[in-house]
Amino acid sequence: MSSTPMSFLGGVDPSTGRVVDPESDANGESISDSVFCFPFGKGSTVGSYAMYQLKVNGRAPSAIVNDSAEPIIATGAIIADIPMVDGVDVTLVRAGDEVFVDADEGFVELPELTEQHVVTSIVRSRGKLLLLRRSNKVGSYRGQWAGVSGFIEPHEEDRMAARRELAEEVMIENPRFIRRIDPIRFRDKRMVWCVHPFLVEVKDPEIKTDWEHDCYRWITPREVSDYRTVPGLRQVIDKLLGA
């Protein structure tokens, strides 16, 4: 797993199959017979031939998984017969994960991981955003700051879940949804949180919390970084407000 773009020319030793790119966090690791995940390719077009050489030397990865396919890597994968899948958010993958790749159908599975769909509503009033501190009675992320969040129950639509959580947690009835964006995924150990974000506007900043939170604050978007928040909250807020 390299979180930086890769060049197979100079970036991987063709005789050992080891990454020799100091900029990569996979530097020194062997990619032979593994599923090699990285965002996309970079560098010289000769990189395609270098992938072929790796294959001939018996050191090729068993598959390649990319965020986005670009021509050098795609070309190399084809001439070297290395199965390849693109369009995968490789930031969710960690070195050592078990990865199942089906290049014919074009999908990737991470069988050791569990995906959980949750909603997070960011409540805004008079330009300020509502952050809630998760109490000691909740099951996860105790003491961390969050939006109005909760699991999406089976057969429940995400907007319905958001509505339910707003009513339960902060007693906001009939919320005015301003914006929703595509779900964002975060990895936390063996869990992948698939967060469905909503932006909600209320007039009255007076709210009541239930047992799930022990306090709340209205903050400006900039102040988010001052708080210890649940994973990905800042990204959710940035994307919601930037959209």
Place this chain on the structure above:
Amino acid sequence: MHLTKQEERILAGEEGHGKQKAMELVVALGDIYGAKRLIPIASAQISGASFKTIGDAGIKFLEDFSGEAKVSVRASLNPLGLDERRWRTMGIDRAFFDKQARIISAFQSMGVELLYTCTPYLAGNRPTRGQHVAWAESSATVFANSYLGARTNREGGPSALASAIVGKTAEYGLHLDENRRPRVRINIDEIPEGLVPLAGYMVGRLAGKRVPLMSCPPMSADQHKSFGAAMAATGAVSMYVCRDRRGRDASGKDGIEECVTIEKSELLDCAEGLKGDDEWDLIAIGCPHCSPVELRSMSKFLKARRPNKKSDVWFCTSRKAFASCPREIAVLRKFGKVLCDTCMVVAPIENSYKRTASDSGKAMVYLPTLGKQKASFRPTRQLLEAISR
């Protein structure tokens, strides 16, 4: 992407493994770029011919592949790492020659025309306006798109070869009208003598991925050649639209997002910034390969002068241009080596030289990286003055 029955057959391997691989490659790239179909091509130009650039990995692939496939359209080859006839005078060793020879025979057995030039359009492979081609040499693709009005993306070596084998390329990028429209207008009122390559060098940086609309003094065909080569080296786009070549393309002014002016003083600053040393081991002219017109004009200037040898001198050209200018070549040879089939970018010059001067904007990009040289830019005229008295 929609494939015809015939294309599906090839993809399924019914016409052999080599054609299947080639089709897989063309289709995969089409998928990446969202092409809807494949289109026939008139010719291909294949890069990655020098042993220096493709290495043992490239030889291995080409040798394995050459047994399985043949090109189905006209396909010409980029420069090699050496002059096929005068390689010994270049300080090339036998081992390099032998590896280069294996690459040549692999391409030859696939039916590739051994032109060994980055200017195929001056050596017989010259597409006409509106023709779709799959060309890989960056300087040639920009010339084909911008000057000749042909249509090509900047292919990689393997994809150009694959296209030559199936005779088709995926229809995306510069094959489509909408992507040939200029998006940035660049004004240059005056280009000081000899700095056309640096105008291209600056335009490439400014344009990035956008097709520029050039508003600049008219350029000769050779100036277009050196301008485009530099532009393609610093930028990611393989086309510009030029007023004096306006008739070549349907592109209008609609869609211009930005207007930029490059002042004369900025061109002079750029020249100053790329000036480098005053002493050189090698003076290399001919990136892209010198045209017959350029060979003629240089020999005209040098005819009345005497050699002033302080460094090695290379004039790089195509075998075709070489053959068409015997008298000019005879003059140039008094001042340096006239090399065919190769150039300072793809030859292993790092084994013999450390400091190289050139009149090419493209070479200013590749000499320091690929060639490990301290590179110095000088206008052609200054280089000719430096090598003669």
